[in-house]
Amino acid sequence: MKSVDRWVSPAIRALSAYHVPPAEGLVKLDAMENPYTLPEELRDQWLQRLGQVDINRYPDAGAHQLKTQIRDVFEIPQNCGLALGNGSDELIQMTASLVGGPGRTILAPAPSFSMYEIISLTTSTDFMEVSLNQDFTPDKNEFIRVINEVEPACVFISYPNNPTGNSFDRDFIEAVITSAPGLVVVDEAYFPFSGKSFLQEIHRFPNLLVMRTLSKNGLAGLRLGMMMGDPKWLDQIEKIRLPYNVNSLTQVSVEFCLDHFSVLTAQAQQIVEDRQRLAAELGKLSGLTVFPSEANFILVKFDQNADTVFEQLKQRRVLVKNLNHPGTLLENCLRITVGTPKQNRQLVSALESFL
Numbered sequence: 001m002k003s004v005d006r007w008v009s010p011a012i013r014a015l016s017a018y019h020v021p022p023a024e025g026l027v028k029l030d031a032m033e034n035p036y037t038l039p040e041e042l043r044d045q046w047l048q049r050l051g052q053v054d055i056n057r058y059p060d061a062g063a064h065q066l067k068t069q070i071r072d073v074f075e076i077p078q079n080c081g082l083a084l085g086n087g088s089d090e091l092i093q094m095t096a097s098l099v100g101g102p103g104r105t106i107l108a109p110a111p112s113f114s115m116y117e118i119i120s121l122t123t124s125t126d127f128m129e130v131s132l133n134q135d136f137t138p139d140k141n142e143f144i145r146v147i148n149e150v151e152p153a154c155v156f157i158s159y160p161n162n163p164t165g166n167s168f169d170r171d172f173i174e175a176v177i178t179s180a181p182g183l184v185v186v187d188e189a190y191f192p193f194s195g196k197s198f199l200q201e202i203h204r205f206p207n208l209l210v211m212r213t214l215s216k217n218g219l220a221g222l223r224l225g226m227m228m229g230d231p232k233w234l235d236q237i238e239k240i241r242l243p244y245n246v247n248s249l250t251q252v253s254v255e256f257c258l259d260h261f262s263v264l265t266a267q268a269q270q271i272v273e274d275r276q277r278l279a280a281e282l283g284k285l286s287g288l289t290v291f292p293s294e295a296n297f298i299l300v301k302f303d304q305n306a307d308t309v310f311e312q313l314k315q316r317r318v319l320v321k322n323l324n325h326p327g328t329l330l331e332n333c334l335r336i337t338v339g340t341p342k343q344n345r346q347l348v349s350a351l352e353s354f355l
């Protein structure tokens, strides 16, 4: 039988491919992108740099120059290992390939970043989650109990958490790292907006990996993620990494952007200020609850069916992320990425027109 059913595992057949909705002509507030581009004069200099790249040659497989610059800009401790991925999604995949597999479990809070589950399943690893409390704080005792029971190969903690926007207590995260028999990945995708990190704690914990990405920082299109931790673990990750996973145009572009990193930092700062303003504006509307956020998005729960709210926003040309799942903590929730002040006003007036 040359059939899909014979050779593709039930776990993968049951999945649907990651759906990215079309956004043409819409105010795009669904994917935590930075709404700002590089200033014009930097764009020109960047294009010049790109023009010098020999695309007939393979990239530097070790991305040596880029890694040196990253260590410097992000103040990565000297004795830490560093691996780069084609986005941090790829680093999640490498980690799952390294320690996952049949009979192994990956653990995460629920709700959290959907790729933890998808990547677990596609690497034949069991995926288990521990529900957060109603206010999206973690239940420490329950989490530790589950860790002791299932002995997960890896625990993923998004810090701040996507899609809820809050950062878990450091005490909780330290307790997870200490109790876990395997790896704990602290995923700091939203570090540019929270400023909170475990990077400087790596030396204290032999099983801690810290992950960052440039995607939420204004460079989503380049696909670059970073993973830091004890070199013993990163040496193993390096064996799994495909040699040219970070292409030459990305390497050169990120090097260029890191030379001008203060521009991206200022944009992130602007987004943080606009997040406070947007949260306050949303808070004035009736029929919804706004959850506190340390990221570049805001989670909102509606008193009415959020599918309807989502569709009504779309009719008014505003695209957000619909997370409505009846019977879960995300029932009637939408996730709104903070945009430019103008986009944020468009969103608020769209809501005002029908709420």
Ligand SMILES: *Cc1c(COP(=O)(O)O)cnc(C)c1O
Pocket: 032, 086, 087, 088, 089, 090, 113, 158, 162, 187, 189, 212, 213, 214, 215, 220, 223, 224, 225
């Ligand atoms: C967006 C996001 C990522 C993915 O980042 P890429 O580097 O674009 O792959 C990883 N983790 C969390 C929690 C995210 O929200």
